[in-house]
Amino acid sequence: MTDMTPQQRRIALHRLLAGKERVVASELAARWGCVERTIRRDLVKLRDAERLPLEYDPAAQTWHYTRTVAEIPATLVSTADRRALLFSLRAAAGFEGTPVSARIGQLYEDLLATLPPEHATRFARMMKSVHFTGPVAPPIRPQVWDVLLLCLEARQSMQIQYTDGYGGAQTTRTVDPYGLIMRDRHWILVAYCHLREQVLTFALFRIAAAQCTDTPFHTPRNFMQYYLADAFDGLQSTGDPVRVVLRIGKDAPLFIRDRQWSTKEKRHAAPDGTVRVEFQTAALFAVEREIRAADGWVELLEPAESRARLRIGGQAIATAHQ
Numbered sequence: 001m002t003d004m005t006p007q008q009r010r011i012a013l014h015r016l017l018a019g020k021e022r023v024v025a026s027e028l029a030a031r032w033g034c035v036e037r038t039i040r041r042d043l044v045k046l047r048d049a050e051r052l053p054l055e056y057d058p059a060a061q062t063w064h065y066t067r068t069v070a071e072i073p074a075t076l077v078s079t080a081d082r083r084a085l086l087f088s089l090r091a092a093a094g095f096e097g098t099p100v101s102a103r104i105g106q107l108y109e110d111l112l113a114t115l116p117p118e119h120a121t122r123f124a125r126m127m128k129s130v131h132f133t134g135p136v137a138p139p140i141r142p143q144v145w146d147v148l149l150l151c152l153e154a155r156q157s158m159q160i161q162y163t164d165g166y167g168g169a170q171t172t173r174t175v176d177p178y179g180l181i182m183r184d185r186h187w188i189l190v191a192y193c194h195l196r197e198q199v200l201t202f203a204l205f206r207i208a209a210a211q212c213t214d215t216p217f218h219t220p221r222n223f224m225q226y227y228l229a230d231a232f233d234g235l236q237s238t239g240d241p242v243r244v245v246l247r248i249g250k251d252a253p254l255f256i257r258d259r260q261w262s263t264k265e266k267r268h269a270a271p272d273g274t275v276r277v278e279f280q281t282a283a284l285f286a287v288e289r290e291i292r293a294a295d296g297w298v299e300l301l302e303p304a305e306s307r308a309r310l311r312i313g314g315q316a317i318a319t320a321h322q
Contacts, residue, residue, distance in 0.1 A: 004032060004034075006042065007081075009038075009039070010042050010045065010046060013028075013042055013046060014046065014069070017054065017069070018065065018069050022060070022062035022063065023063040024061060024062055024063075025040050025061075025063070052065070052069060053066040053069065082111065086108070086123060086126075087127075089107060089108045090130050090132060094137070094182050094185050096137045097137035097138060097139040098140050098145050099140075099146070100145075108127075134185040135184055136185075137187075137205075138205035139205065140187060140204045140207075141207070141208070141209075143209070144204065144207045144208075144210045145204070147210040147212060148177060148189065151177050152177050152180070154212070155216055155218070155219065156213060156214060156215060157175065157176050157177075157212075157213045158174070158175060158177060158211065158213060159172065159175075159210065159211050160172070160174075160175060160202070160207045161208040161209045161210075162206055162207055162208070163206045164206070165206060170208065171195065173193055174193075174194040174213060175191035175193050175194065176191055176192040176194075177189055177190075178190045178191055178192065178220075178223050178224065178227075181201075181228075186203060186204075186205070187204040187205075188203060188204070189203075189204055189207075190227060229263075230282050230283075231282075232261075232262070232286040232287055232290075241280040241282045242281070242282070242284065243279075243302055244261075244278065244279055244284070244287055244303070244306075245300075245302040246261065246277040246291070246299065247275070247277075247298070247299045248275040248276075248277065248298050248299075249296075249297050249298070250272060250273030250274050251297075252294075252297035252298070253297065256294055256298065257275060261279055262279035264279055264280070265277050265278065265279040266279070276301075284306050288300070288306055288309060292310065
């Protein structure tokens with residue numbers, strides 16, 4: 001616990017003392033990697049500046065609270081820190097549908113409880129004006145969530161019952177969980193599937209049941225880093241990345257022209273006003289889906305097989321609406 005800021009040290013000291021622990025400055029200095037006089041200075045500040053009921057016992061050379069102090073004094077946590085934490089808790093809306101959601105909400109309430117009533121009211125009012133929107137997240141079964149986190153931590157394979165999102169077939173699979181992605185407030189498991197013998201993605205809400213197998217596995221070095229580098233919006237297919245070339249129409253709306261298709265994309269503005277975008281990805285299916293959603297403003301030039309699929313799909317849609 002080294003390189004703590006003075007504020008972090010004083011909060012840690014308060015928590016120790018509030019837990020009815022008797023603090024020895026020299027012991028904490030050794031544990032936290034600082035000199036003893038730093039700890040003593042922090043303790044004196046808690047007593048004098050924060051007006052906490054802190055007392056030094058010369059005989060035992062220990063510090064202790066003379067009465068119960070339930071809350072962290074408001075002055076120990078700066079306004080900027082509170083705002084940052086409150087916003088991050090609001091941003092945790094992506095955890096809705098998981099067992100973690102209620103605990104995060106309780107953290108928010110606990111944080112407000114550390115403030116004087118008038119400050120808590122102001123913060124609560126401010127946070128009611130902050131919202132993070134997106135599609136409603138389907139609920140994830142608590143048992144599935146708990147097993148997944150256990151297997152991710154222990155690096156153990158897990159057996160799942162999964163319903164695919166195409167035909168609705170349910171299969172039992174053994175997978176090695178490599179990582180988690182949150183996309184549009186949906187949690188996606190990236191895992192090696194022993195049934196298909198390849199890395200696949202699984203929507204957590206489609207997993208009906210899960211259990212650990214107690215079989216260890218080895219995650220490829222920096223797997224998620226490389227996986228996301230070649231992914232598209234967090235999704236990827238099997239196989240090697242391929243070169244994608246797009247052309248954005250000169251009259252395309254600004255939100256389409258401003259869109260970033262890849263963190264490694266290359267752009268070239270042509271004299272006719274169109275924009276050429278090049279990048280690599282293994283998730284062609286996701287690229288094709290987004291181009292269809294662009295309503296004709298984006299044209300796929302390469303690869304040829306994806307261009308052909310989009311043409312066939314467009315013809316099918318046109319025929320259906322004749």
